[in-house]
Amino acid sequence: MAVVERNGATTYGRLAVLIDADNAQAAVIQELMLEVARYGTATVKRAYGDWTTPNLQGWKDVLHRLAIQPIQQFQYTSGKNATDSALIIDAMDILHSGRVDGFCLVSSDSDFTRLATRIREAGLAVYGFGERKTPAPFVAACQKFVFTEILRAGAEEDKSAEPAALPKLRPMVLRALEATARDDGWALLAALGSQLTLNHPSFDPRNYQCSKLGELMRKQAYLEVKEVTTGENGSANLYVRRRQGGVGPGLAAA
Structure with a gap:
């Protein structure tokens, strides 16, 4: 569990949990939030995506139950991922606000590699969460990376995962x-x-x-x-x- 010292007192670290809903599975988010609690207290919880699209409909109950704030980001141009840009901009705003001690980045997308590196350069912790298909550079950029396959409650080892992963x-x-x-x-x-x-x-x-x-x-x-x-x-x-x-x-x- 991450701890920080403030005014002589030990408290759990404050974490910003930023979820790339386009590259994360709603079915594992409850277990993921329990995992996050091992490292600190989630004081910011946001999920990014175009919530008008059918492929994100399964997130609705999860967002309400876990008090995760949905951040709407329309796809202005086909083939361009505006969700990534919105998440990165918010992350930098939160970083410079000084309100948190670390970040949890939930995605299997390598586009967040530089974001993770930049946050760590500022001296904050970065915990990554993604599937085993996550590219190695993003994994390496995080202080700790958790494969979400191991968080599935009661699930056996994912037989489809390549052993080389x-x-x-x-x-x-x-x-x-x-x-x-x-x-x-x-x-x-x-x-x-x-x-x-x-x-x-x-x-x-x-x-x-x-x-x-x-x-x-x-x-x-x-x-x-x-x-x-x-x-x-x-x-x-x-x-x-x-x-x-x-x-x-x-x-x-x-």
């Missing part, structure tokens, strides 16, 4: 482990998770059918996981290292 887990984990491990080879699970997200904004254990990072790491035959109890309250930290002796091919061959 997800980075191969082993080399990704081993590179992050190399960057975070101590001299003895052990890395704190939390540090490993942070490094994974830093290297790959779309990393999420749920992409690999695990609800938690620790669960995912325990399933990897090339890793060892240990629990270390710390403090008088008996709290425990998880540590991860590459299994001694190795299992299977090395990083270069993974």
Whole structure:
């Protein structure tokens, strides 16, 4: 959960949630807003599109139920996406107003890559949400990117998604482990998770059918996981290292 310090007090970050309705699915927005709540408080919620067109009719109930403000943008010229321009202009207005601590950009459109980069240049967080077809540049421009397929309540893994849409887990984990491990080879699970997200904004254990990072790491035959109890309250930290002796091919061959 994102937190910020203001006047000595810790509060949850204020987020602007801007939805490109032309490139997002209304069916997943309720779960998406619950995901947004993990990172901060949605103080601005807007969805952009030409609401006079039949293809956006399914959004009506979702917008009312979740108090998302629909922003009307007519298509003035065929083949030109006026919705993108309206969203970008509003985003810049909100950025310069200083009213939020971060943005959630909901789209699978690479046209928002520069917007995400510009917001991060200003020191604010950017959380992206889109389908696995989202172009890599937009994913990389975000601090964190969540594939909406994993948000579908009770849904099985999307069988239509190409396996190549997800980075191969082993080399990704081993590179992050190399960057975070101590001299003895052990890395704190939390540090490993942070490094994974830093290297790959779309990393999420749920992409690999695990609800938690620790669960995912325990399933990897090339890793060892240990629990270390710390403090008088008996709290425990998880540590991860590459299994001694190795299992299977090395990083270069993974």
